[in-house]
Amino acid sequence: MGNSDAITLEILRRITEVMRENAEELTRLDSAIGDGDHGTNMARGFNAVLPKVEAMAGQPPAALLKTTATTLISTVGGAAGPLYGTAFLRAATALDGKNDIDERDVLAAFDAALEGIKARGKASPGEKTMVDALTPAVDALRAAVEQGLDLPTALDHAAAAARTGMEATIPMLATKGRASYLGERSIGHQDPGATSSYLIVQAIADVVRENSG
């Protein structure tokens, strides 16, 4: 993928926009089975990220993602801050030294990001967390890449799987995070972190699609 650094910056702009647009909805989801702060926190975090990465235009993707990571860790707070921060940090490490990012690189980055979230939060699939959107997304991405599909298409598959995974959290019983305090009352509500994860994956897929040939 040519111009990876520009696309990375575009991705971060899009994620910021999407977090702003969906802050109220994410907070609403986090009110039903949480403490009503997820949307506010994600928007605050990416609002802090944006000017920093704008000032780094032209730097490699890994640098932008690392700054994203440290900024999220320093501004988001809650459960989402360390989890997304770790995700972006691991993705940055996976892309270190790379300037032209191909689909295998993207897969490596996604893999590392998800592994980071699981290592930090210790959640498995089925516990009603962001892991439930990201695991199917990564699996779909891997399958598509191994089938030789191009990056935009592979990411479309990932986003679709993330959406399905997000929706699949609705009937789940939460066994991680704040929602787990509600026990069975967590059933019937979509997980906020899975929702923000889906939105992030979709934003990535959209930007890559828009920038493809």
Add this chain to the structure above:
Amino acid sequence: MGNSDAITLEILRRITEVMRENAEELTRLDSAIGDGDHGTNMARGFNAVLPKVEAMAGQPPAALLKTTATTLISTVGGAAGPLYGTAFLRAATALDGKNDIDERDVLAAFDAALEGIKARGKASPGEKTMVDALTPAVDALRAAVEQGLDLPTALDHAAAAARTGMEATIPMLATKGRASYLGERSIGHQDPGATSSYLIVQAIADVVRENSG
């Protein structure tokens, strides 16, 4: 009036009943221009009075009224406690030694009661207080007695005047009591103390009427 002590006891029973029945309304009035306790306090006071005076059946009116006074002072609290307590105490003093109470005695008792309230609370007519129900009541009672009307009729006049006086508090600006803190916002609301005063006068008139030949 024969059997004054029995009638006095009947009056106190009736007042107690009326205070219970109207507690909510008095509290409602005291919520609009006060602190929402007048009805509760008056009911509590007379609920304490009743068993005490029941146990004094056969004793002279002055004794029953004195016990009423001290009990009200000891149980009602707020502005109404000392004011009504003083009123009943002064009435008791005016009836001291009397067993057969006639209309002149009743007028003397009412006079003393109102004077007691004015001495204790220092309110004049027109300040949106119980004085605004009791002053016309006493004036009407005096006029009727001087005209030679019988006691039941005189008390009917007093009760009617008390009612008119109570209603006349509606457009008044409060310059005494808690309602005065509201300034012009006190206008348009009927005074709770004037209302309980009217109810008391009406109860007295009703019992005397029911017990007349």
Add this chain to the structure above:
Amino acid sequence: MKKLINRPEDVVREELEGMAAAHPDLLRVDPELQVIIRKDAPIEGKVGVISGGGSGHEPLHGGFVGMGMLDAACPGAVFTSPVPDQMLEATKAVNGGAGVLHIVKNYTGDVMNFELAAELAQAEGIEVRSVIINDDVAVQDSLYTAGRRGVGGTVLAEKITGALAERKASLDEVEAVCRKVNENVRSMGMALTSCTVPTAGKPTFELGENEMEIGIGIHGEPGRQRLPLASADEITEMLVTPILEDLPFRRGDQVLAFVNGMGGTPLMELYIVFRQLHRILSDRGITIARSLVGDYITSLEMAGVSITLLRLDDQLIDLWDAPVHTPALRWGV
């Protein structure tokens, strides 16, 4: 009505039993007569200091009973002045032979009930003085009102007066310092919500989602003015400006700044108000020498705040700093 209570008519008795159970080291409580007395009262040769008022303002007054503040408190029914029997019992219980001071908030009922009690106590040979607290600037002190209400200044008066009494000062001196506090303190309050008296079962008044009441008292009654909801900074300005103009407070003054929660306002918001209060006073060259922030004189669960400023001098600072040991205020011990 949503409250953590049992029967509405039992709230005061039960609260008193709870206070007795929670503070056996500080208080003795008579839940029938409804008096809260400092455990080591009476203290020989010390002026007894008592106060009282309707319940619903906790911790005022019962939470201020103890060393260095009140010797006794008399709680009435919710928002209802206590009865003379209570103050007579309290007066006798705290009488150390040096006289007793009654600190009375300026409400018609409080004043009359305390007056009756003072008469009864005097008749029993106890010298009683009374000081009426009337620090609320929201009400005009004129022939056309029942006078200014006693509000936040009462807390400061009880502390400072109790401190001087603790030092075995004379009744004249103790009365004088109480009057001095009253003369130098001003307050004003506002509400975002009303409150619900348990026996009434519903709020005393209703405020819309975008409305606030300025110039409220502590009994849940409406205030002087209903306005659209404003920001914390604007509200702080609305409260402190009339306070400053009334005394008046002047450049160079030292004050005790007391930001009080009405019961239902989070502590976070009280500090947000304090911030702007500090800025306004700073701009006017007025120094905050002491502060008090929290719920000290409340109106059940009312959301709102009151501001109280006391102009200080060395004596008042010394007495404010003096040791105190009560359920709600404690330092130096």
Add this chain to the structure above:
Amino acid sequence: MKKLINRPEDVVREELEGMAAAHPDLLRVDPELQVIIRKDAPIEGKVGVISGGGSGHEPLHGGFVGMGMLDAACPGAVFTSPVPDQMLEATKAVNGGAGVLHIVKNYTGDVMNFELAAELAQAEGIEVRSVIINDDVAVQDSLYTAGRRGVGGTVLAEKITGALAERKASLDEVEAVCRKVNENVRSMGMALTSCTVPTAGKPTFELGENEMEIGIGIHGEPGRQRLPLASADEITEMLVTPILEDLPFRRGDQVLAFVNGMGGTPLMELYIVFRQLHRILSDRGITIARSLVGDYITSLEMAGVSITLLRLDDQLIDLWDAPVHTPALRWGV
């Protein structure tokens, strides 16, 4: 949404500025970085004790900074765990060369953010230990939950741990006493109303006029069970029974009984709850040796109460009684 605030996004910074203005004798505050530090920190040779968490629980934690309790507190956005930068700054600021203890409430976000900070601090050569507080019995501690929440026990842990640290005890000893508190404390809470996060603009959940939530936490989230409103006595029983059964507390035990207001409940009602708590414990032969009644760990303006019982021994009593000087807790000085 009716609050005494300015812009919702500024509440934490403004509250910190207010605290700095109100308590210049006790605290230094960095409103940008958002750390509250004891004015005389660092103290040479003393273990530094820090905590932190989302704002909205005031006075926890910032109101507990000062002698004998916390050396620093890190407030996050409302109900949001603070970020590692804050804890790193706080850790460095309180480092007296004897190590630093982090007291961490058991929430996924708090634990992760404190972990990251501890890693960064260790990398800078500061020895950091962490104790997680998880006293809430409303949640099962199992593989199927994020574990028990840290609630009222946190206040007691901070006081007792801070007292031992004040005596210049070693990091091992300070960590051990913090764990000891955690092992001997249990809590449970309930709510009559939810609360409104300023940036959310509306209540986190809605309760009907006749409903209550049992087993709530301190972040406004729904609890384990929604039930019809019950009396204060019944509610007290519902809260204390699982507490007693969980440790379990036994006949002959001495406890610290802590009845905590969630922010919007009048003090009167807390004492009504304490009354019944005392009766229940009395019936079971459990002695209340110490009490704490008031709003110490809140959830904004939530109406509700939590009960915390700490099983005491001589050491814990001694450390509870030790002097403390913070905005929200003060005795012995």
